[in-house]
Amino acid sequence: MKNAMLDYSSTYGAFRWEVPSHFNFGGDVIDVWAKDSNKLALICCDDQGREGRFTFAEISGLSNRFANLLQQLGIGRGDRVLVMLPRLPEWQIAMVGCLKLGAIPIPCIDMLTSGDVAYRIEHSGARGAVTTAANVAKFNGPWTLAARVSVGAAEGWIGFQQGIAGCSDRFAPVRVEADEPAIIFYTSGSTGKPKGVTHASRALFAWRVVAMYWPALTSSDLMWCTADTGWSKAGTSILFGPWSCGAAVLFYNGRFDPKRRFELLDKYRVTVFCAAATELRQLVLQDVCPYDLSALRLAISAGETVNPEIIERWRSLIGVPLLDGYGLTETLMNVVNYPRMPVKPGSMGRPLPGTEIAVFDPENRPAMEGQPGRLMIRLPNPQAMIGNWNDPELSQAAIVRLDGGEWFNSGDVVKVDDDGYIFYLGRSDDVINSAGYRIGPVEVENAIIEHMAVQECAVVGSPDAERGEIVKAFVVLRPGIAGSDLLAKEIQEHVKRVTAPYKYPRKIEFVDGLPKTATGKIQRRVLREREHAQTRQRTAQ
Numbered sequence: 001m002k003n004a005m006l007d008y009s010s011t012y013g014a015f016r017w018e019v020p021s022h023f024n025f026g027g028d029v030i031d032v033w034a035k036d037s038n039k040l041a042l043i044c045c046d047d048q049g050r051e052g053r054f055t056f057a058e059i060s061g062l063s064n065r066f067a068n069l070l071q072q073l074g075i076g077r078g079d080r081v082l083v084m085l086p087r088l089p090e091w092q093i094a095m096v097g098c099l100k101l102g103a104i105p106i107p108c109i110d111m112l113t114s115g116d117v118a119y120r121i122e123h124s125g126a127r128g129a130v131t132t133a134a135n136v137a138k139f140n141g142p143w144t145l146a147a148r149v150s151v152g153a154a155e156g157w158i159g160f161q162q163g164i165a166g167c168s169d170r171f172a173p174v175r176v177e178a179d180e181p182a183i184i185f186y187t188s189g190s191t192g193k194p195k196g197v198t199h200a201s202r203a204l205f206a207w208r209v210v211a212m213y214w215p216a217l218t219s220s221d222l223m224w225c226t227a228d229t230g231w232s233k234a235g236t237s238i239l240f241g242p243w244s245c246g247a248a249v250l251f252y253n254g255r256f257d258p259k260r261r262f263e264l265l266d267k268y269r270v271t272v273f274c275a276a277a278t279e280l281r282q283l284v285l286q287d288v289c290p291y292d293l294s295a296l297r298l299a300i301s302a303g304e305t306v307n308p309e310i311i312e313r314w315r316s317l318i319g320v321p322l323l324d325g326y327g328l329t330e331t332l333m334n335v336v337n338y339p340r341m342p343v344k345p346g347s348m349g350r351p352l353p354g355t356e357i358a359v360f361d362p363e364n365r366p367a368m369e370g371q372p373g374r375l376m377i378r379l380p381n382p383q384a385m386i387g388n389w390n391d392p393e394l395s396q397a398a399i400v401r402l403d404g405g406e407w408f409n410s411g412d413v414v415k416v417d418d419d420g421y422i423f424y425l426g427r428s429d430d431v432i433n434s435a436g437y438r439i440g441p442v443e444v445e446n447a448i449i450e451h452m453a454v455q456e457c458a459v460v461g462s463p464d465a466e467r468g469e470i471v472k473a474f475v476v477l478r479p480g481i482a483g484s485d486l487l488a489k490e491i492q493e494h495v496k497r498v499t500a501p502y503k504y505p506r507k508i509e510f511v512d513g514l515p516k517t518a519t520g521k522i523q524r525r526v527l528r529e530r531e532h533a534q535t536r537q538r539t540a541q
Contacts, residue, residue, distance in 0.1 A: 005213050008341050008350060015353035019178055019382050023201045026063055026100030027173030029244050034060035040248040043222070043268060044089045047254030052089055056243075059092060064171035065164035066097030070128060072167070073147035073158070077102030077174055080184065081128035081147065082120060084108040084135060084230075087253035090151050090160050091229050094130045095239060099182065099204070102174035103128070106184045106196075109230030111500045114138040120186055121145075124196055124389055130160070178202040178382075184389055185232045187329040188431060188440030196389030197232075197329045204240050206382035209354060210333040211241030214325055215272045215300050219246030222295075224264070225274035226252070231436070232329045233303055237274050247272075258282045262291045269295035276436035277306040278467050280322070284313040296320055298339060302327055303436030304468040305424050308345035324348055326424060328410055329438070330385045330398065331377055335422050347421040348414075355381060359416055364402055367415070372425050375414045376400060376407035384408055430524045432461035434469050439503050441524060447495045448473055448505070453481045454491070458514050460528040462507055463535040473505035474514060474527055483510030 005011045020028075033039055033056035042054040054062075075081060081098050083105045085091040091107075098105040106124060108117070110132075117138045120126065129145055131138075133152030139145070150157035176182065182201040186194040211217045225237035242249050250268055254260065261283060265273060273296060275283070280301060299314060299322045306324045314322040325336035326348040334357065337349035351357050359373035360366060367373030377384065379399065387395035400407045413425040432439040441459040448457045455478045461469035475491065477483055488508040495504040515526040 005338050005340055008338060012353045017206070017354050017382055019202050019205055021178055022175050023178055023205045024099060024173040024176045025204045025240060026096045030056060030063065030096055031060050031173065033243070033246055041243065042089060042092060042249055042251060044251040046252065054089060059096065061169035062093045062164065063096035063100055064169050065167040066093050067101040067171045068167035069163045070097065070101055070103060070147055073128070075101065075103050075128045075147050078104065079128065080104045080106055080124045080126040081130065082106045082108055082126050084110060084112065084129065084131040085151065086110045086132065087229060087251050088151060089251065092239060100171055100173040102176055104181055104184055106186065107230050107235065109228045109500070110135070111502060112138065113499055115498060116500055119193055124184060176201045179386065181386065183235065185329050188438045188443060192442055194440065195391065195394060197385050198387055198389045200386045202382040207236045207240045207332055208244035210236055210352060211245050213338060213353060214323065214333065214336040215298055216339050217242055217245040217247045217272065221247040221271045222250060222268060223247050223272040223274065224250035224270045226279060232332060236332055258286045262286060262288055265293055265296060266291040271295055271297050273299045275301060276303045277301055277310065278304065278435035280306060280310055280314060281466055284310055284317055288317055293318055298323065300325060302333065304433050331381065331408060332383050334377055344421050347423050349422065350420050358407065359414060360402065364400070369418055370415055372413050372415050375410040375412045377410060379406040379408055430460065432469050432471055434461070434471060435467040437502050439471060443499060444471055444473065444495065444503050444505060447499045448475065448491060450498060451491050451494050453477055453487060456514060458522045458524055458527055459505065460524050460531055462531050470506040471503065472507040472509065472531060474509050474511050476511060476513060
């Protein structure tokens with residue numbers, strides 16, 4: 001497999017998956033690169049000006065120590081471990097250490113509430129947790145965790161640095177089978193609680209193909225991906241993809257500041273930059289004249305659609321391509337634009353080598369060229385999940401049997417043009433995609449309904465120029481209570497307290513009733529279509 005695609009059609013046609021029978025990312029990738037004791041793996045920095053640099057050899061030794069620490073605490077192969085850390089080097093060390101041990105890491109965003117944490121521990125049956133001292137209180141509960149490791153001092157928790165300091169830097173990575181569970185990402189669905197998307201070790205191997213063909217990474221690259229550590233995108237573009245190709249990564253722990261982004265691109269000579277569309281919309285408004293961006297050869301984006309005008313403004317401003325891509329937590333990147341392939345405005349590209357897609361209409365017939373339909377991904381595919389943790393019925397619900405084979409239903413509506421380019425048209429379910437975060441409406445509705453003033457509610461995505469979509473709540477109040485800006489603010493603050501803050505409704509509309517089916521089910525689709533129509537009308541004016 002080469003990291004350059006000279007011709008898409010010939011590369012796609014000739015590609016064959018070569019997945020090994022066993023694969024341990026820690027041993028088969030990190031420890032291999034570690035043979036070169038000087039090879040840079042990670043540059044970490046923060047908004048306080050602190051900086052650290054780690055070679056692959058150092059990551060190898062530190063992850064060995066962490067694996068030994070977990071083992072001493074009673075964690076073993078197949079045990080689930082929550083890794084809830086911000087952008088600190090301990091995140092990579094903990095993730096790789098878990099994988100070396102054969103434990104299953106569950107990356108979690110730092111903003112989760114105690115309720116979010118409780119659900120993940122109980123649903124996954126987790127036996128260990130790694131977090132910061134500021135977050136340990138979120139892990140208080142009736143469960144017993146064999147391993148509690150904290151970055152920073154916390155009562156009842158083992159200090160990360162002190163713990164690994166007392167462990168050996170030698171560890172023999174566990175031999176993990178290709179189809180053995182290796183990692184779990186919790187992601188929102190259109191109904192109920194978040195689902196535990198479970199990937200096998202074969203996926204950790206296969207995700208290198210994305211890095212090889214999309215950003216075309218090599219061992220001389222320095223890549224900076226700004227994704228949250230709890231996103232699957234962080235796994236593929238901060239950990240598994242770049243390090244499988246021998247590329248170093250930049251890790252910045254600080255608030256989003258457009259000028260700071262360009263300062264770091266300049267200072268560290270970043271060659272590949274990856275950010276969500278929400279960030280890019282702010283970045284293209286900046287004056288880049290003060291910065292030397294000559295090292296940057298490419299930018300990529302995923303998680304939400306990048307508007308064609310943003311892609312063009314980026315190219316004009318920076319002078320390098322911005323390549324949009326499409327993927328799912330369940331399958332990771334499946335459709336991307338490639339460095340040597342012409343880009344069509346508004347298209348998310350063409351299928352990744354090794355991925356076969358199809359578009360079916362509502363009657364499960366192949367959609368005509370240019371006609372909308374559901375995007376399907378043929379199975380088996382080593383990138384695809386092995387299922388949703390502890391929920392076989394939900395796992396099977398996403399699989400469609402058509403044309404003598406099995407397909408994964410993405411839940412997204414697309415169309416394909418006569419050149420094979422795929423254009424995203426929207427979700428076929430109710431999941432809200434806001435600034436790259438997937439938000440399930442039921443999670444927000446459950447939080448809103450707890451407020452004493454609320455009788456019932458429905459949550460949908462509302463189009464937004466900056467975030468793609470924002471959460472909007474239609475709220476029916478209890479008899480005798482009047483809606484007001486003050487009450488709307490109170491409900492918003494309530495939601496921030498009981499669920500992750502990024503899920504709160506940025507818009508609230510008080511209504512007398514909600515559209516429902518004959519059986520009393522709320523029709524979010526009607527509200528969503530109404531909201532989109534009103535947005536289009538306001539834009540036209």
